[in-house]
Amino acid sequence: NTGSLTKCEPSLAKSDWQRKLTPEQFYVTREKGTELPFSGIYLNTKEAGMYHCVCCDSPLFSSEKKYCSGTGWPSFSEAHGTSGSDESNTGILRRLDTSLGLARTEVVCKQAHLGHVFPDGPGPTGQRFCINSVALKFKPSKH
Numbered sequence: 596n597t598g599s600l601t602k603c604e605p606s607l608a609k610s611d612w613q614r615k616l617t618p619e620q621f622y623v624t625r626e627k628g629t630e631l632p633f634s635g636i637y638l639n640t641k642e643a644g645m646y647h648c649v650c651c652d653s654p655l656f657s658s659e660k661k662y663c664s665g666t667g668w669p670s671f672s673e674a675h676g677t678s679g680s681d682e683s684n685t686g687i688l689r690r691l692d693t694s695l696g697l698a699r700t701e702v703v704c705k706q707a708h709l710g711h712v713f714p715d716g717p718g719p720t721g722q723r724f725c726i727n728s729v730a731l732k733f734k735p736s737k738h
């Protein structure tokens with residue numbers, strides 16, 4: 596029994612997410628929070644593998660596109676599945692975010708807030724996906 600039958604809930608209910616996630620994961624992915632710079636567990640991870648979404652488990656970013664931006668958050672030059680400038684086969688979506696009174700581009704998956712993308716990354720894409728460690732779950736490549 597989940598209450599009102601008229602209520603349309605495409606994703607999990609808030610209480611379900613609170614059970615599934617740690618408080619910090621909940622704050623970042625559900626309430627669009629940002630972890631403190633230089634606090635994330637994946638900031639200096641250089642191991643080969645894939646970064647998955649902590650909420651929906653989608654493969655989002657490959658270690659091949661991870662680089663050190665010096666900003667204090669894990670940074671990637673493109674999303675996994677990107678083909679040229681086509682992101683239709685990736686696990687991410689872009690959304691305009693004006694929450695701080697300036698226009699930024701929020702990066703989300705189908706279910707969760709992940710971070711932001713900025714146009715000051717390394718070539719050839721020139722993009723910096725600035726992603727919260729707590730929104731990610733790293734899975735090392737099997738060798």
Ligand SMILES: [Zn+2]
Nearest residue numbers: 648650651704
């Ligand atoms: Zn997700």
